[in-house]
Amino acid sequence: MGIKDIAEDFAALCKAxxxxxxxxxxxxxxxxxxxxxxxxxxxMRGVAAVREKSAWWFxxxxxxxxxTEGPFVHGDQFALRFEMDVTAKQTGQRLQxxxxxxYTVKDGKVVEERFFY
Amino acid sequence: MGIKDIAEDFAALCKAxxxxxxxxxxxxxxxxxxxxxxxxxxxMRGVAAVREKSAWWFxxxxxxxxxTEGPFVHGDQFALRFEMDVTAKQTGQRLQxxxxxxYTVKDGKVVEERFFY
Numbered sequence: 001m002g003i004k005d006i007a008e009d010f011a012a013l014c015k016a017x018x019x020x021x022x023x024x025x026x027x028x029x030x031x032x033x034x035x036x037x038x039x040x041x042x043x044m045r046g047v048a049a050v051r052e053k054s055a056w057w058f059x060x061x062x063x064x065x066x067x068t069e070g071p072f073v074h075g076d077q078f079a080l081r082f083e084m085d086v087t088a089k090q091t092g093q094r095l096q097x098x099x100x101x102x103y104t105v106k107d108g109k110v111v112e113e114r115f116f117y
Numbered sequence: 118m119g120i121k122d123i124a125e126d127f128a129a130l131c132k133a134x135x136x137x138x139x140x141x142x143x144x145x146x147x148x149x150x151x152x153x154x155x156x157x158x159x160x161m162r163g164v165a166a167v168r169e170k171s172a173w174w175f176x177x178x179x180x181x182x183x184x185t186e187g188p189f190v191h192g193d194q195f196a197l198r199f200e201m202d203v204t205a206k207q208t209g210q211r212l213q214x215x216x217x218x219x220y221t222v223k224d225g226k227v228v229e230e231r232f233f234y
Contacts, residue, residue, distance in 0.1 A: 036191035072217045072233035074153035079217045079233045081198060100189045100196045100217065116189035116196045 003105055007071035007078035010103070010110075014068040014080060020054055027051070028109035035115050050113075061086045064094075077104050120222055124188035124195035127220070127227075131185040131197060137171055144168070145226035152232050167230075178203045181211075194221050 001009075006026065013022035033050045035041050044053045063086050070080040080101045087094045099117040103110050118126075123143065130139035150161045150170060161170045180203050187197040197218045204211045216234040220227050 034191070069215075072215075074151070074219075074231055074233040077233070079196070079219070081217070098186075098189075100198070102191075102196070102219065114191055116191040116194070 001108055003076060003078065004071075004073055006105055006108065007073050007103075010078070011068060011071045011080055014082070017066065020051075020058065023051065023054055023110075026105075026108075026110045028106065028111045031110055032112045033114075034112070036117055060089050062089060076106065077102060079103070118225055120193060120195065121188075121190055123222055123225065124190050124220075127195070128185060128188045128197055131199070134180075134183065137168075137175065140168065140171055140227075143222075143225075143227045145223065145228045148227055149229045150231075151229065153234055177206050179206060193223065194219060196220070 010022045010026055013019070013025070027047045027050060029047050030045075031047050031050050033044045033053060035043075041053060044050045063084060066082065066084045068080055068082055071078040072080075080103070082097070082099050082101060084097045085094070086097065097117065099115055102114045102116065104112040104114075127139045127143055130136070130142070144164045144167060146164050147162075148164050148167050150167045152158050152160075158170060161167050180201060183199065183201045185197055185199055188195040189197075197220070199214070199216050199218060201214045202211070203214065214234065216232055219231045219233065221229040221231075
């Protein structure tokens, strides 16, 4: 699969609310996930850690609505724009988030995901 | 200026329709501009070439409306999302474009801009 097909499939899964399936299908073993914040979530290395981070996030947030726009492709990278309306379960705080995910693909797998907000 | 201030100022200029002023203020001498296409515009190196490309684009497109969303920041990079409704003057073709610009900042200047669509 070329970058466009991978980007389209990854985006389609996110649009269907299947973010974890998108990861399961495309994360490389050595994937690195980077957040634009300090702390323990800033950089997770390896598919097991990234899967755990994702599971933690979905377990700790109630998602009221979510949209995914894209993909936007360039070379071996693609970008998606996410909008989410969520409540953090621990604090009860509801917030509307807009962010961009930038994915780098190598040998048909996502080797880095980097989130901008 | 930190990355957030630069990103905010760059975005504010784009939101005001002053894309070329944003470039004039923040492009580094050695800036590289990359488009997600084949051909002579795929990679322009150096501020003179990038300025020329930008001037060419604005001279050859009639912009009916344009919006900029962002900035979305991560580390030394920021992303902007552009929407434009334009007519290409040579062909008369009108098109609605959505794209993401990814900017890499070093020493207070943009050293790379990379466009995704």
